Amino acid sequence: MKYITAEQNKQIDIELMENHGFLLPQLMELAGSSISAAISREYKPCRTCIVCGPGNNGGDGLVCARHLKKLGFDVSVFYPVKGKKELYEKLAAQCKSAGISFVDNIQKHAELIIDAVFGFGFKGELRDPFNTILKEIKELQKPVVSIDIPLGWDVEKGNVDGKGIDPDMVISLSAPKLCMKGFRGIHYLGFPFLSKLPKSVSEKFELDLPDYDGDVVFRLQ
Amino acid sequence: MKYITAEQNKQIDIELMENHGFLLPQLMELAGSSISAAISREYKPCRTCIVCGPGNNGGDGLVCARHLKKLGFDVSVFYPVKGKKELYEKLAAQCKSAGISFVDNIQKHAELIIDAVFGFGFKGELRDPFNTILKEIKELQKPVVSIDIPLGWDVEKGNVDGKGIDPDMVISLSAPKLCMKGFRGIHYLGFPFLSKLPKSVSEKFELDLPDYDGDVVFRLQ
Numbered sequence: 468m469k470y471i472t473a474e475q476n477k478q479i480d481i482e483l484m485e486n487h488g489f490l491l492p493q494l495m496e497l498a499g500s501s502i503s504a505a506i507s508r509e510y511k512p513c514r515t516c517i518v519c520g521p522g523n524n525g526g527d528g529l530v531c532a533r534h535l536k537k538l539g540f541d542v543s544v545f546y547p548v549k550g551k552k553e554l555y556e557k558l559a560a561q562c563k564s565a566g567i568s569f570v571d572n573i574q575k576h577a578e579l580i581i582d583a584v585f586g587f588g589f590k591g592e593l594r595d596p597f598n599t600i601l602k603e604i605k606e607l608q609k610p611v612v613s614i615d616i617p618l619g620w621d622v623e624k625g626n627v628d629g630k631g632i633d634p635d636m637v638i639s640l641s642a643p644k645l646c647m648k649g650f651r652g653i654h655y656l657g658f659p660f661l662s663k664l665p666k667s668v669s670e671k672f673e674l675d676l677p678d679y680d681g682d683v684v685f686r687l688q
Numbered sequence: 689m690k691y692i693t694a695e696q697n698k699q700i701d702i703e704l705m706e707n708h709g710f711l712l713p714q715l716m717e718l719a720g721s722s723i724s725a726a727i728s729r730e731y732k733p734c735r736t737c738i739v740c741g742p743g744n745n746g747g748d749g750l751v752c753a754r755h756l757k758k759l760g761f762d763v764s765v766f767y768p769v770k771g772k773k774e775l776y777e778k779l780a781a782q783c784k785s786a787g788i789s790f791v792d793n794i795q796k797h798a799e800l801i802i803d804a805v806f807g808f809g810f811k812g813e814l815r816d817p818f819n820t821i822l823k824e825i826k827e828l829q830k831p832v833v834s835i836d837i838p839l840g841w842d843v844e845k846g847n848v849d850g851k852g853i854d855p856d857m858v859i860s861l862s863a864p865k866l867c868m869k870g871f872r873g874i875h876y877l878g879f880p881f882l883s884k885l886p887k888s889v890s891e892k893f894e895l896d897l898p899d900y901d902g903d904v905v906f907r908l909q
Binding site: 557559 | 708713714717718778780781785786888
């Protein structure tokens with residue numbers, strides 16, 4: 468399994484959209500539904516609070532919220548800083564239509580926390596409200612599932628000085644980023660269809676992805 | 689189970705997009721992946737020729753083609769009249785990237801034909817090339833799966849005078865159309881998430897959909 472850098476992940480996304488005709492709403496739908504499938508294999512339906520950030524990772528979280536709700540999870544979404552893309556507004560509207568409540572803090576009675584705050588595009592120091600959110604998630608001591616990059620981790624260096632959260636499960640998208648080396652929790656590869664693009668992304672980036680068996684997710688460890 | 693008219697289906701789609709924030713590429717991705725899941729439960733991977741029409745039914749067929757290919761089917765697409773939306777071009781490009789061949793006739797050696805020619809929006813008499821295609825599909829005597837509306841059927845009156853094809857399996861989208869009353873083949877409801885929209889589409893249109901159990905498809909008969 469190859470671990471990739473943030474820049475490689477960015478290039479993969481560009482390649483998928485510019486040279487293979489993929490559209491962002493479509494990729495996000497595939498990613499979010501694959502994330503929800505992975506979660507539902509590891510956790511039974513329960514009170515679940517999804518914390519969504521302002522970018523694409525938060526968008527994946529919104530799609531995941533809708534699918535988890537369908538799967539019987541009691542889902543609330545905490546979306547402290549709204550993203551600017553119209554797509555995110557649409558995804559939030561879909562959640563509301565599906566009966567998902569938008570809350571103004573992390574739900575203390577939640578039995579599962581989904582961290583959809585930042586993905587591979589985030590760099591630098593965390594600022595509030597995300598610093599406070601990071602602290603709150605750590606204090607809650609509930610099972611945490613992170614989408615692609617755990618909150619507070621460096622995309623390449625990982626959980627530097629233990630500042631970030633300590634997730635029970637991570638779903639890597641496209642391919643695991645370098646920060647996942649040495650991770651000991653439950654690790655899924657969501658969205659494993661990349662290995663089926665011929666001549667492709669996976670060869671170009673030498674991804675060495677597991678052979679896709681038709682499932683929407685792939686458990687790595 | 690309620691059977692709906694073409695006009696009701698049109699209103700449902702408008703409702704989903706205008707009042708619940710759904711986007712066409714997203715709905716098409718959900719529909720196409722659900723169709724491929726239904727097909728893969730009834731047929732083993734085999735040589736499959738998907739005939740795509742110029743509208744949204746053809747778009748669903750293109751998405752289905754890509755997912756079936758992932759599931760191990762040897763897929764070719766016959767797309768005699770290209771649709772005009774940019775979305776269809778993107779979906780076709782994705783198929784090509786996935787190694788699907790575009791062919792210029794129905795493949796006689798195919799073991800399975802998927803009819804993604806017209807959906808509930810089609811009215812009136814079939815014209816060529818679709819008249820000829822209808823004839824060819826009937827002559828081939830291979831298993832046929834139709835998406836939503838079998839080729840040559842009236843959306844509400846069904847297979848008038850036996851002019852249309854005689855599919856082995858139909859996947860209805862959103863809800864079965866009136867033409868499906870009395871159909872005796874394998875019948876799936878793809879895309880069954882509508883039953884989970886609250887206050888919703890399903891109540892507004894009195895759809896009486898089966899209770900969604902988290903699966904992406906629902907076998908009706």
